[in-house]
Amino acid sequence: MPTLHDITTFFDDTPPHGKSPWVVPPSPRPIDIVEYDETWPMQYAERESQIRRSLGALVLDIFHAGSTSVPGLPAKPVIDIELIVADPSHEALWLTPLVDLGYILTVREPWWFEHRCLTASDRSVNLHVFGPDSPEPWKQRIFRDHLRQNTNDRMLYADAKRAAALAATDRGETMMEYNRRKQSVIRDIYTRAFIAAGLTPG
Template sequence: MPTPREILTVSDDAPPPGETPWVVPPVVQHIDVVPADPTWPARFEALAARLRSALGGRALAIDHVGSTSVPGLAAKPILDVDLIVADPADEEVWLPALESDCFVLTVREPWWQGHRMLRLDAPRAHLHVFGPDAAEPWRHRIFRDHLRRSDEDRALYAETKHEVAALSNAEGEQMMEYNRRKQDVIREIYARAFAAAGLR
């Protein structure tokens, strides 16, 4: 388990020289932020069952995170899921079973908490793979749970997403730029979420 300091520390480190996180290069796609869909939790449960069937005991934890995990929050219609495995770097243990089930390894960032991201087209999902000591899944859950409780921050985040999606679509930007445009508001909300969780 990460320390409180590790959970509080957000890194903007660039990839090491000569490295890229992209296994599949990104492309420009229209960014849709849609009203909350009450079927998203059930879709996650079906996807979690699919992951457990594929991985068995290799799936140490599976969590619904991101905006589709927050009731009433507008979101891109893509499920974000955190998967914890014993060692993300030991890909031969967990990756083949997922690739056999139509998941596509899209991002590999061994320098950043061992993170891998796989894309699934049906249902649309981004599967984030971390190890047991990674801090990022803890941040995801703290952020999610805070937004479930806070009407004010949930409304602020929804408004921000609509605004930056419109800007990114107008500029023909990739998802990375959309995420960067949200970053200041996300960190503002994170500060309140960490304080509510007793993290200083």
């Protein structure tokens, strides 16, 4: 389990010199932010059930993350799933069953808590794979739960997402640039979320 310091600290996920995280390089495409869809939890539940059936006991934890997990929050119509396995670097155990379900490995970042990201073939799901010692899934849960409870930060984040999507689409940027455009707002919200959760002093 990660330490409290690890959970409340943001680590650089920039690749080492000469390394690339991309198994499938991204390409620019329009970023569409839509109003909250009440079917998103059901879509997640169906995907979770498929993954559990496929991986069995390899699933140490799995949960719905990202904006589609926050009722009332506008989002890209893409379900974000966090999957915890014992060792993401041991891909022979867990990757093939997910490929058989139609997922495509797009990102491999061994320098960032052994993170892997897979995308559904229809781009409707981003599946993030971490190990049990990674602080990132804890961060994702804290952020999600804070937005579920805090209307002001939920509205602030919605505005940031729409502005970032518009700017990134107008400039023909990739999802990485879109994410960078909203990073400062995300970090501000995390500060309040950590305080609210009692993880850092107010």
